[in-house]
Amino acid sequence: MPSKDDKEQKEHRAYNVKPILEKLPLEISSLASRENTLFVGCKNGLLVIYEIKPYEGQPSGQQFEIKLAKSFKNFAKKPITQLTCVAQYEILISLSDSSVYVHSLLDNRLDQLCALSDPKGSNLPSLFTVDNGKEGLRLCVAYRRTVQVYDWESASRKFVPTQGIGLLALPDAIRSMALTRHSLWCGFVKFNSDYITINLRDGSGTQRTLFSSGANSYPTVTKLLNRDMTHYDMALGSDNTLVVLDKKAKPVYTHPLTFTEAPQVLEYDEPYIIGVSTNVEIISHLKDSRNPRGKLQSDDKHEVQDKDCGFRQKLDSIRSPSFITKHGSVIYIASKKEVWRLDQVPEMDQIKMLMMKRSFELALKLAENYRDIKDTEIESSNRRAKLVHAIKIMQAFDLFRKKEFEAALKLFFELKVDPTQVVGMVPDMIPPEAKATFRYPADSVPELKGNDLTKCMNALKEYLADVRQLIVVAESKGEKTMESTALTTEPPPCNQVDMLHQVVDTSLLICYVKTNDSRSGSLLRLKDNRAYAERVEKVLKAENKVNELVEFYKSKGKHKQALDLLEKQSGQANSSLKGHERTVQYLQELGAENLELIFKYGRWILEAEPEDGLTIFTEDNHSCDQLPPDKVLEYLEQINVNLAIQYLEHLIHTRKLEQEYLHNQLVMQYKNVVEAHLKEYLASLPEGHPPATAGEEPGSLGKTRKKMLDFMRTSILYDPRELLVSFPADNLFLERAILLGRVGRHDQALAIYVYNLRNDKLAEHYCEDIAKKKLPSSRWESVYLSLFSTYLNPKKATTTILSAQANMEPRIPQALKVLEKHWSMIDLGEALKLLPPDIPLKKVSNYLENVLRHKTNQKRDDQVLRSLFYYQKLRCDESRMMTVSQKVEITSEDCCTVCGKRIGNAAFLHCPTGEIVHLNCYQRRERGRNVGGIY
Secondary structure (H helix, E strand, O other): OOOHHHHHHHOOOOEEEEEEEOOOOOOEEEEEEEOOEEEEEEOOOOEEEEEEEEOOOOOOOOOEEEEEEEEEOOOOOOOEEEEEEEHHHOEEEEEEOOEEEEEEOOOOOOOEEEEEOOOOOOOOOOEEEEEEEOOEEEEEEEEOOEEEEEEEEOOOOEEEEOOOOOOEEOOOOEEEEEEOOOEEEEEEOOOOOEEEEEEOOOOOOOEEEEEEOOOOOOOOEEEEEOOOOOOEEEEEEEOOEEEEEOOOOOEOOOOOEEOOOOOOEEEEEOOEEEEEOOOEEEEEOOOOOOOOOOOOOEOOOOOEOOOOOOOEEEEOOOOOOOEEEEEOOEEEEEOOOOEEEEEEOOHHHHHHHHHHOOOHHHHHHHHHOOOOOOOOHHHHHHHHHHHHHHHHHHHHHHHHHOOOHHHHHHHHHHOOEOHHHHHOOOOOOOOHHHHOOOOOOOOOOOOOOHHHHHHHHHHHHHHHHHHHHHHHHHHHOOOOEOOOEOOOOOOOOOOEHHHHHHHHHHHHHHHHHHOOOOHHHHHHHOOOOOOOHHHHHHHHHHOOOHHHHHHHHHHOOOHHHHHHHHHHHHOOOOOOOOOOHHHHHHHHOOOHHHHHHHHHHHHHHHHHOHHHHHHHHHOOOHHHHOOOHHHHHHHHHHHOHHHHHHHHHHHHHHOOOOOHHHHHHHHHHHHHHHHHHHHHHHHHOOOOOOOOOOOOOOHHHHHHHHHHHHHHHHOOOOOHHHHHOOOOOOOOHHHHHHHHHHOOOHHHHHHHHHHHOOOHHHHHHHHHHHHHHOOOOOOHHHHHHHHHHHHHOHHHOOOHHHHOOOOOOOOHHHHHHHHHHOHHHOOHHHHHHHOOOOOOHHHHHHHHHHHHHHHHHHHHHHHHHHHHHHHHHHHHHHHHHHHHHOOOOOOOOOEOOOOOOEOOOOOEEEOOOOOEEEHHHHHHHHHHHHOOOOO
């Protein structure tokens, strides 16, 4: 059987209990303390003061020296029902009889400083509470259904009513209350009454109802103030439960804290809450992340579910407790006749026991408050930080062991643990030889399989993504190292940014792959991806992640391996890369530096699917736009001339490129295709059957020829002289005529329209087009004269095809029609020279009348204009003569109107307004006016 001592060693105890006073002859009614002093208020009005000091090394085993320091028999006439000692201000506040009394502790006489009673004189005080904060000492006294707030005046050493806050009315008599600087929390004497808070900030006394105090117990309100007095919560009792609220009255816990019995009195000794009922029960109060939303879960409005507080200790040795007081770390509990002292077990002893029990939250709270009296503040702070860090490491390990991976990894991230050692806890994430060097605590790394492994991977990838963000930020700042703490005893933590980046990227990619996360592609496409190539390639192949493998090859610049894989997968029916689309997309993004790879792996697509294959070079992206057009064009010509034409059309019509050689090439490609199809078309015609009009032939011949003609008519960027050499003289007459027109050889072009094509409309349209465009070197001014000449003198045409034509007789009616319709564009003298001498005058009378009328009108207009110019000249001469005739006499008294100085012998101007100005001043003034200056 284990002994009692052995059992205590296995259980965590927060406090040791020692009896201080036993079997007192007087009945205790209140209790207060400060440092080594205990104030005991008695039912008969007696106040007894004890000095209690700890013994050291007493053989009898007695641990405290207890001395009756003083007693005040006439301290009060009736029972002292409440005592509070405010050591900072050296005062003792008591409630007895009809008033609240304040006594001085500066000497042993306990002189009364002031007495507080109901301002109206109608009610006796029933309760008081104090708030000793940074802004001063404040006291609140309850007078049955009203409360009055007082502030401490250090100069007069007394309490005075708080300015701006009058007597506050309450719905019922108060039984319990707690005061803060800006609010008052109240519970009332009736069962099942509501707790309220009263706003003291603006003096309005606005009340807010919280919840019911419970049907079977009196209300209790206790302020849970931390040791540094910088933060507080409020504990409100509801039967045997304790609801903890923050300063905004929001629940700290999802579920309330629970006592075995409803406590009548509470005291807070961080992190423990001590409840006094028929016995003494201690529970822990830990604020953590369990209630992020600040909502209290309940089955209805008031009834809440019970929840274990995490730690509980009952002090059975204390019998019938009624009172409790605390000062610093010393707690006294009293019954009617006895007093006990509670001392916390040394924090380090508690922490060791809690670590063994894996109660990390409570261990952390104790560690955060740990102070060694032998250390300086800096040493104590450093020791405390190391202790907290060690506990959190063990807590994270414990969470991982319990397979709470998300919480564990979140804690690892907060602790800035070396991610290499964290990743090592997950199977198959790092090479076995590296993992063998890690030394984790015993039983801290569970064996993960199946759903557990998947759950861990899902949490791990979010952790690694957060770590990666820190690494990227560090790299952007040019940092070579970053803070990293050890998780294992061996090896030391890695803090090299580049090495951590490689480990994190590799591990993160493996997590994405094994959990089928679509973010793997995004990670692979990142330019700063540092994943180990061999490791990632092996995993991707093992998992048959061909899409991700292609992205990985691409990110590492292994384009040949990626394209080989794409070509291999394109023919597999069950592959996600089936078909050519993915290869086309890949080739579109390679750019000019990989032109040979594009040509090599694009051929099979161009041969199988020419239209889709062509998009390798025509996609609207930067990579395609940078490809050299000449090399691409040469490559496409080898595969299919139609692809070359489509590529040139894309460059010219879509990308709007204006290079002359591209326009020349498109015309030549059109010409070659048309020539090849035209021979077949002409050979297929029945004998004597005329061919169709150019551009209207059947099939692809007509479509291609029409595109060529439209392009030759609209584009002004090709070189017609260079192209003329390549066009045949015995065929493609319309195309040759367009080129001849572009170089200004209108006689030859028009001869083709008139005599080869026998199309007067085309000839006239040609002239209209040339005259309208007015292109340089096209001799557009004389184009109608050329048409007129062509009709009259066909034998002057110099083309080879024309020289072989027979029966090219002059076409005088058509010539005269041109002369009559376009007389304004034909020179009269040249026209008369070309007209045959035997043409009757009547046939050219209209032309001559129009020309003579135009010349006459032009002469009349010129004469009028000459007269106007002559009149203007006369007026200018008259103005000049009048100006020259004027006399300006400059005397020694004349001054410049701009600068105010005398004119003297300097150059000057006499303005029409009569003012006289220096020439330089005038010029400066005019320049100033032009630029908005001071002149």
